[in-house]
Amino acid sequence: MVNTLFLPELREMLQLGQETDLREFCVTLNPGRTAEFMEGLEDAEVWAVLQHAEPYRRAEIFGYFEENRKLKMLTREPAEQAAALVEEIPPDDRVDLIHGLPAETVANILPLLPAIDRRDIERLRSYVEGTAGSLMTTDVAKLAERFTAREALEELGRRASDLETIYYLYVVDDNNLLRGIVSARQLVSAISNTTKTLGDMMETDVVVALVNEDQESVAGKVERFNLLAIPVVDSGRQLLGIITHDDVIDVVREELTEDAQRIAAVAPLEDDFLRIGLFKLSYKRGIWLTILFFAALLTAFALRAYEDELEAFAWLVWFIPLIISAGGNSGSQSATLVITAMTGGEVKNSDLPRVLSREFVVSLLLGGFLALIGFLVALAIAPTAWAALVIPCTLLSVIFCGCMCGVTLPILFKRMGLDPALMSNPFVAGIVDILGIVIYINVARVLLG
């Protein structure tokens, strides 16, 4: 929903060149809300309004627009104005944007930036996507051990305009090695103490992320230790930057969304659903559909092998989809529950026996209930009550196998170092489909043969 409340006023201000009003508009509301009110404007109009904000505020407001709009504006507007804006964008966001810009635009903008920003951008661009380095910002509050709390606060005050937010104060030595951290809480409590230095109050056992560490592992640390930000260091413990809580939320969201997609047998898109290329999307879906297709093909050959039984008892055919889908659905429930519980840290590899014994009970309850309904329906369709018994016996066995497969495979895959979300459901579906047919015909053979 685009907020159209101020659009006419904003357009009028632009047309009449009412600079004071436009400047006022850019500071009165908080930057996010300011961006919201401009969403309905054309890109060129947004850009024109932004030129009336102070540089820092301009970058803040700009940050709230959609990725696509930001990229379009930076590409189309004059390089000098774009560079002035890019200079003020926080280092981590800035690098993400530059990743999305056409090479030509980047080549136009980069030379207009101060050397220090240019070097910072080049360094951050060199980190591999998905590592701590690619998420971090270089806006860090760092100071030496010798400062007292009050001196530290005064020093920070002088630099505050360069710092997005002050999460923690990082204490480094002359070689930029991380020595410890001081929280805002500790700093503020010590403000009246004129002798205690940062070295005295800092926490030296610091949770850090290595620059090449996988982003999910970093997010896990931030979540477990409830951190506002985590320092990123290289193997020599040089402080390179910090990763802040907002990037961690993004990682958690990405990770879980990919899980859900993998569970439905789609290779993670790694892009917006509406932006990803259609061939790429078809490919990411096609590989798994094809694997599942070949698994299902086995059922065709199995059914052909049972040609005689199916001819002798034609009514058995009518229940084939029902039996296969009951097994498949219960198996995919089990697999999904185990996968989400493993991602959430509730289930570990060592929990397999406990998971199995619980699933044993649940699968018999579910299988028993559905077998009962299935029996009642089969009574109406099968030639005799004895023949109808084939259906509940099959359902109970198939649901039992589906559930057991469903909980076991994800844990096994994880133990083998494979991705449980990616592998489990296709395998479960394939195994349960073919098992369903085999169980069905053999139960029929025993009872009817």
Next chain:
Amino acid sequence: MVNTLFLPELREMLQLGQETDLREFCVTLNPGRTAEFMEGLEDAEVWAVLQHAEPYRRAEIFGYFEENRKLKMLTREPAEQAAALVEEIPPDDRVDLIHGLPAETVANILPLLPAIDRRDIERLRSYVEGTAGSLMTTDVAKLAERFTAREALEELGRRASDLETIYYLYVVDDNNLLRGIVSARQLVSAISNTTKTLGDMMETDVVVALVNEDQESVAGKVERFNLLAIPVVDSGRQLLGIITHDDVIDVVREELTEDAQRIAAVAPLEDDFLRIGLFKLSYKRGIWLTILFFAALLTAFALRAYEDELEAFAWLVWFIPLIISAGGNSGSQSATLVITAMTGGEVKNSDLPRVLSREFVVSLLLGGFLALIGFLVALAIAPTAWAALVIPCTLLSVIFCGCMCGVTLPILFKRMGLDPALMSNPFVAGIVDILGIVIYINVARVLLG
């Protein structure tokens, strides 16, 4: 993996009553790591070690144990010690714990707490689960407008021991009405300015959460505005508390996990997979399995209606599972992609035409490819090449219908105010199963009849 590195030393210290060493152990490492090293101890041993930490530190370390262990310790250990610990736990976590304790334990502990904490607990307990009120903490840094930056820092320093972390400074009037917020960055930049007050520097357009607001809506605001914490107010704008970023990560995780479970047709567990009662678990899975079962039952009746065709062309039966699963898998891929894209804010209701036109292309690509493979296999099984054509024609149509259903239903359900994740996949599966059979037999009729 339990860290056993220090266990023998810790046990020895406890046996020999080495108080200085135990006190030392509690302060040297950061609290999270201290808890990690104690994980292998018995509950009673953990409790004994904790008694050597300062009250604030004790609560911090305690906070890192698993929910279950925390509840067990609080229930079994002396009420006086438990109360002393509870007093130091941050208000929001404390209430969550109390929710999990047996009524008897709560009745023993509460009277031992200072009246102010008791009232705080009672108030927080009264908020409905899943609302902003149930997530918030009452540890808030609030001050009046008249303070200068330096005075504010000094005042905060005096109170810092009660504040978990200082996220923002909240400016309130004499009636506790929220007037504005000051960020740590603003506060620190103004430290040398002796005349500027909080009233001068505060941001007055504050993003707030209403106390009854749904937690997902609150999490959305925090994510969109990149906040460290969001103030919670009542309808009269009284400042009641704040919700911090770590609780927001939990909400996002919960929300997405529930999405994944709903996609696999499980009613959200709302409890740990290994802790939820087996009957409750069976119920949450059973309702949807039963609904899916009835949908699949329709296929049995459809197949019975086509008895003559199936008898005339017995080989058609062999491909039934293949066709149904190809439709079901492609439909569930489509539905899952749309659902996750809607949760992530990439797809809105108004995007339906665009989604449909893109899916049109993708479904023909996927359907065409699988139809080709299917045709090759059918050539080997079907009596004539002409007869084999039934399989690719059916596959293309079924996959096309599956994909179109898959993307349309979640958006329609959302427009109707229903939960797309909960409703879509079962409906898609049901519709595609029955449609698959109908398309199959009718294609066969046309080509073979």
